[in-house]
Amino acid sequence: MRDVRRPIGVFDSGVGGLTVLRALRERLPREDFLYFGDTARVPYGGKPLPMVRRFAWEIAGFLLREGVKAIVVACNTASSAALPDLAEDLSVPVFGVLEPAAEEARAHAKVGLIGTQATVGSGAYERHLDIAWKKACPLFVPLVEEGLWEDPVALLVARHYLEEAPKDLEALILGCTHYPFLKPVIGQVLPGVRLIDSAEATAKKVARVLEAEGLLNPEGRGRVVHYVTGDPEAYRALAQRLGEEVLEVRRVGLEEL
Amino acid sequence: MRDVRRPIGVFDSGVGGLTVLRALRERLPREDFLYFGDTARVPYGGKPLPMVRRFAWEIAGFLLREGVKAIVVACNTASSAALPDLAEDLSVPVFGVLEPAAEEARAHAKVGLIGTQATVGSGAYERHLDIAWKKACPLFVPLVEEGLWEDPVALLVARHYLEEAPKDLEALILGCTHYPFLKPVIGQVLPGVRLIDSAEATAKKVARVLEAEGLLNPEGRGRVVHYVTGDPEAYRALAQRLGEEVLEVRRVGLEEL
Numbered sequence: 097m098r099d100v101r102r103p104i105g106v107f108d109s110g111v112g113g114l115t116v117l118r119a120l121r122e123r124l125p126r127e128d129f130l131y132f133g134d135t136a137r138v139p140y141g142g143k144p145l146p147m148v149r150r151f152a153w154e155i156a157g158f159l160l161r162e163g164v165k166a167i168v169v170a171c172n173t174a175s176s177a178a179l180p181d182l183a184e185d186l187s188v189p190v191f192g193v194l195e196p197a198a199e200e201a202r203a204h205a206k207v208g209l210i211g212t213q214a215t216v217g218s219g220a221y222e223r224h225l226d227i228a229w230k231k232a233c234p235l236f237v238p239l240v241e242e243g244l245w246e247d248p249v250a251l252l253v254a255r256h257y258l259e260e261a262p263k264d265l266e267a268l269i270l271g272c273t274h275y276p277f278l279k280p281v282i283g284q285v286l287p288g289v290r291l292i293d294s295a296e297a298t299a300k301k302v303a304r305v306l307e308a309e310g311l312l313n314p315e316g317r318g319r320v321v322h323y324v325t326g327d328p329e330a331y332r333a334l335a336q337r338l339g340e341e342v343l344e345v346r347r348v349g350l351e352e353l
Numbered sequence: 354m355r356d357v358r359r360p361i362g363v364f365d366s367g368v369g370g371l372t373v374l375r376a377l378r379e380r381l382p383r384e385d386f387l388y389f390g391d392t393a394r395v396p397y398g399g400k401p402l403p404m405v406r407r408f409a410w411e412i413a414g415f416l417l418r419e420g421v422k423a424i425v426v427a428c429n430t431a432s433s434a435a436l437p438d439l440a441e442d443l444s445v446p447v448f449g450v451l452e453p454a455a456e457e458a459r460a461h462a463k464v465g466l467i468g469t470q471a472t473v474g475s476g477a478y479e480r481h482l483d484i485a486w487k488k489a490c491p492l493f494v495p496l497v498e499e500g501l502w503e504d505p506v507a508l509l510v511a512r513h514y515l516e517e518a519p520k521d522l523e524a525l526i527l528g529c530t531h532y533p534f535l536k537p538v539i540g541q542v543l544p545g546v547r548l549i550d551s552a553e554a555t556a557k558k559v560a561r562v563l564e565a566e567g568l569l570n571p572e573g574r575g576r577v578v579h580y581v582t583g584d585p586e587a588y589r590a591l592a593q594r595l596g597e598e599v600l601e602v603r604r605v606g607l608e609e610l
Contacts, residue, residue: 136400143393144584235506238495249492249513252506327401 098165100313103128103321104302105164107155110138111241111331112273113170114340116193119299120168121318124306128316130162135326136350139237140173141214152178154353156186158323164188165311168302172211172271172294176220189305196297197269198224204267204290210257211271212237221271229265233257237274243337245277251284258285265289277338323348355422357570360385360578361559362421364412367395368498368588369530370427371597373450376556377425378575381563385573387419392583393607396494397430398471409435411610413443415580421445422568425559429468429528429551433477446562453554454526455481461524461547467514468528469494478528486522490514494531500594502534511538522546534595580605 104124106117110133117131132155134140140148152174156167166189169175169182175192183190201207202225209221209230216232235253244250261268267290270276276293283291306312322345324331332342361381363374367390374388389412391397397405409431413424423446426432426439432449440447458464459482466478466487473489492510501507518525524547527533533550540548563569579602581588589599 136404137394138399142395142583142587147393234499235492235495235501238492242491244492244513247513249506249509252509256501256504256506326399330399 100165100311101128101315102163102165103130103316103319104166104168105130105132105156105159105162106168106170107132107134107152107159107174108171108273109134109140109174111135111334111338111340112237114335114338115273115276115295116168116170116298117320118340119293119295120302121320123299123303124312125318126316127313128319130159130164130321130323132159132323132348133325133331135324135331137325139212140171140177141212145177145218148173148177149181152182156182156190158348158353160186160188166302166306167191168298169193170273170295170298172215172220172273173218176215176218189309189311191298191302191305193273193294193298194220194271195224196301197271197292197294199301200297201225201267201269201292206262206264206266208261208265208268208289209271210236210268210275215271221269229262231257231261233272236278237272240274240277240338241334245281250278250281254278254281254285258282261286261289267292270294320344321346325350325353357422357568358385358572359420359422360387360573360576361423361425362387362389362413362416362419363425363427364389364391364416364431365428365530366391366397366431368392368591368595368597369494371592371595372530372533372552373425373427373555374577375597376550376552377559378577380556380560381569382575383573384570385576387416387421387578387580389416389580389605390582390588392581392588394582396469397428397434398469402434402475405430405434406438409439413439413447415605415610417443417445423559423563424448425555426450427530427552427555429472429477429530430475433472433475446566446568448555448559448562450530450551450555451477451528452481453558454528454549454551456558457554458482458524458526458549463519463521463523465518465522465525465546466528467493467525467532472528478526486519488514488518490529493535494529497531497534497595498591502538507535507538508541511535511542515539515542518543518546524549527551577601578603582607582610
């Protein structure tokens with residue numbers, strides 16, 4: 097079934113991937129999307145990688161049964177756990193968030209990385225480029241989910257994490273899909289450092305590949321259907337706090353995966 | 354099997370319940386303990402209550418098969434989800450963390466409550482007493498797990514959450530097992546307010562009931578065996594950051610529950 101009008105599947109453990117969805121929609125306004133948030137099992141960060149790999153396969157299978165034409169793994173942990181396997185074994189194009197960010201960062205001499213404990217500890221980015229400095233920033237996700245990204249608390253927390261970054265850092269990979277919200281605050285602490293937003297980088301790559309493969313939808317309306325494994329209303333409220341209006345949301349039982 | 358030398362089972366979604374374990378060990382130094390941290394499925398806070406109830410039953414079953422003589426549900430979310438059912442249906446004494454704290458708080462005229470989104474939103478404390486003011490404090494758990502409870506960040510975050518508390522609050526229930534670490538900081542923001550620590554309150558109640566039922570161990574050595582569903586070494590490191598030396602830790606697969 098090579099119907100280019102099929103939606104693009106995007107998945108994350110929770111709401112973080114919504115930054116990727118937003119970047120995708122800006123770049124591809126004629127595409128329709130299925131966004132899958134595994135909110136009953138969030139966060140993936142602290143879980144064993146084989147478990148996260150199984151979750152990624154379950155969700156990819158679900159999205160394929162729903163008829164997606166491409167899959168975006170909009171979660172750093174799942175990207176490190178399930179790629180490149182997933183991309184090799186599925187018949188549709190599969191994109192992670194790591195590689196596109198790493199590709200952009202490679203143009204710079206001295207690159208730093210921030211992310212969750214799992215992402216920073218996994219060494220996944222180091223498979224793509226040299227990382228001169230890295231730091232896990234576990235408070236950033238709850239800060240964003242609380243809507244505090246412009247609060248003085250965010251600035252103090254950002255200083256706490258970033259004050260030891262080398263002075264000659266050229267670029268910093270925001271290795272977590274929640275972090276784009278914190279760009280202004282991080283920019284204040286590290287002026288002059290280029291912040292590499294994996295949401296943007298991924299959207300750019302997805303657009304390029306879909307176009308090259310003749311998979312762009314000429315007539316979509318930018319419709320998004322959200323699937324969540326946890327409570328749909330809690331999801332809707334949290335997404336709204338992050339600026340995403342959720343019009344259609346469906347609950348998926350874990351037994352359906 | 355009414356052998357009083359059997360251990361006491363304590364469980365939580367993760368490391369938060371270690372504050373309860375510590376309070377129990379201080380009060381009952383001759384008891385042995387099994388501590389179960391469901392670290393593969395942490396946190397319970399955002400999950401649907403029926404799911405949390407199932408987890409609680411699974412873990413209680415596991416602990417009973419391991420031969421515990423009593424069960425302490427050292428987690429607010431699991432306590433609200435699974436009690437009183439669990440206590441009524443099991444043959445060993447079962448304790449939650451909610452009721453003991455609520456009992457202590459009832460002596461005060463104007464009581465506040467802080468906790469996770471799930472605990473504060475559940476209305477579970479209101480079934481036990483009047484709550485004059487309440488506030489969800491989602492950043493407190495990651496602050497504690499990062500070991501930042503004495504950092505200026507903690508004070509700023511505590512101010513952020515607590516500045517709107519009524520001036521005439523008499524007592525504040527720390528409705529999350531992580532929060533005892535933040536007592537000094539919370540006390541600084543709310544001087545003169547009695548902070549009700551559910552770990553302490555629960556330990557006191559467990560000691561009282563076990564003594565009344567003739568279940569105290571005359572000859573235990575204070576041994577603790579930890580069971581976790583996630584990565585044992587990550588657990589050991591996190592527990593250590595919270596001041597808990599983990600000597601024996603075993604991984605339990607979810608399929609064993």
